[in-house]
Amino acid sequence: MGPTIVQIEELFVRILENQGFLFGELIDSDEVESGVESAIRVQIEFTSDTEKGSISLIAPHSVACEIAAGMLGLDPEDIEDENEAIDSFKELVNVTGGNLITEAWGAEKIFDLSIPTSTTIDNAEWVKVLKTEGVLCFLVEDEPLLFSLSLNS
């Protein structure tokens, strides 16, 4: 039994606010634009004796810049280094993953977390993820962010 949508929503919105001073809200996938040129996907994998899965966050580059700026206390325009935006986005999935697995499965269970990875995806892949059942859509500073949890227990 993994985390509920309400658990994911509450935790992710809280972490966005605490880490990046950003406001996020869960929205319907129909409200998300499909015309994103490219996006960054950051992913963390988790493993325990009974559970195995991954959490991915996918968002346009501009959202990663907003996240980096919020975490570092800068303006988004000041994030000139793409690696800085990606590194911040990876840290966000790291904090989200670590907190979510504890909230969902409890502090009694030991999980191993991978080091977060990142890839760039094109529009076709964005649309595919957007249409995947179970993917949650958040609006962060008026831009879309997709949250995907994959479980292979």
Add this chain to the structure above:
Amino acid sequence: MAYKILIVEDSSTARKVIKKTIGLSGLPVAEILQAENGKKALEVLNDSWVDLILTDLNMPEMSGMELVDHLKGDEFLNSIPVVIVSTEGSQERIDQLNQKGICGFLRKPFQPEQIKEIINNILGE
């Protein structure tokens, strides 16, 4: 007295956030050194003495757990207090780390008051 602190973190963003948080906490800090994993931290400690180490757990090349093992097995470095800064939430793993001799555990995300309290508890106000 102003502290010399070593931050061990693979994420450059997390290192900056921790450094900023320490600054906001009002703690007297003489210098903050940084390393991107346990191996680099040991290189830093070859050249510099620090009052406290704040380390992540999950890092490439040498994890925080391995770093703690190295430090505790070293006759000179084993007296440096180590605080784990991680998203780790497993009580069993925190207990394992406590048994290895860490001085504190700070779960991400954290507030300046939490880091101030934990450092003051270890080094004294």
